[in-house]
Amino acid sequence: MATLERVPGFAHQWDALELVRTAVLSVRRRVADRYWAARGRRPVTVDRLSVVFELDGREDARFLRRFLEIEGRMLADLFAELRPEDVFWDIGAAGGFYTVFASAVLDERVSAFEPNPDVRETLHRRVETLGTDPLLFECALSDSTGTAALDNPDRERDNWQGTPSLTTDPGPAAVSVETRTGDELVASGEAPRPTVLKIDVEGAESLAIEGLSDSLAHEDCRLVYCEIHRESELRRSPADYGSSPAAVEDSLSDLGFDIERLEDRGGEYLIKATKR
Known part of the structure; x- marks a missing residue:
């Protein structure tokens, strides 16, 4: 029996068969990534x-997978759930990826x-292959308009x-980005x-929702899918912005949504919020 440290404070016991299966699966994934990268495109059905x-190399193929x-x-x-x-x-x-799929259903909406x-650059390149013209905003949706630092100290600069x-x-790897509120973009007609x-x-999550509160409360807004991070030393969560996972859910509930836990991934979970 082997013990592998996967993340700080977490040990997973692996038996020999599980190690073999994991190794085989890893090889199959790498082969598949090379195959689709060589093809330059991959059809996906959902x-x-x-x-x-359209794929730009093996790293792009890996990220799609x-x-x-x-x-x-x-x-x-x-x-x-989507309606025309x-x-x-x-x-x-x-x-x-979500933008491409949604555009196939909703055209330019x-x-x-x-x-x-x-x-x-990857986002623009991918959208250019569509027959539709979705709106692209190079800003972060937050609770105020201005600028903010976007940072991930653990990532390589060329690893998008x-x-x-x-x-x-x-x-040191932080960049300055524009912030807007969703409600402002709606009110201005942008x-x-x-x-x-x-x-x-x-x-x-709490910042984006606060800046969208009027739009989310509107009767036409019927469905929200939201990834919520649990508090962790490894990455940021609502606690870093003066909130909490429970408060994020409560804010959507207060705006008229029923909350359903769609999936749990350990460090984060997905909710589906449906307007009552």
């Missing part, structure tokens, strides 16, 4: 919706928000798959009011 993703492994359940639930008349906001769009400069967070204590949202902002 809930009978098929989308072809990891996205489907981690986000597959939420993605399937979301697209079972919906307006979708992808908050924390990263490489644009999609708005994507991504402040990370390391990922925006990192998950940077807004911070008041920036490290973005249509959302009916369905996906929020994945690496711990700053």
Whole structure:
């Protein structure tokens, strides 16, 4: 029996068969990543919706695979719920996978928000392959308009798959980004009011929701998917912004939503908030 330290304070017992299975699965994944990278594109089908993703090398292929492994359940639930008349906001769009899928259903009624400069080139490139024209906002949605530091001290600068967070204590790799409130964008006419949202902002969930409170309270806004980080020394959570996971859920409940725990991933969990 082998013991492997995976994260600080956590030990996992592995028997010989499990080690072999893990090694085989790792090899199969690497082979698949190389295959799709060589093809330069990968078709993906979710809930009978098929989308072809253009790929820029093996790292891009790996990230798409990891996205489907981690986000597959939420993605399937979301697209079972989407209606042709919906307006979708992808908050924390990263490489644009949700944006691409939503655009295939909703045409141009999609708005994507991504402040990370390391990922925006990939986001723009992926969107350019679509036959639609979603709105792209190079800002972080927060509780106020201005600027903030976006930081992830543990990521390499050229590794755009990192998950940077807004911070008041920036490290040497931090970059300055624009912050906007969702309600301001709606009021100014820069973005249509959302009916369905996906929020994945690496711990700053409370800030994004506070800046969207009027839009979320509107009767047309019917569904919110939100990733909520548990408090951890490894990455930021609502506690770093004066909130808590429970307070994030309470804020959505106060805005008229019923909360359902959709999936638990250990360090974070996903909720589905449905307007009452």
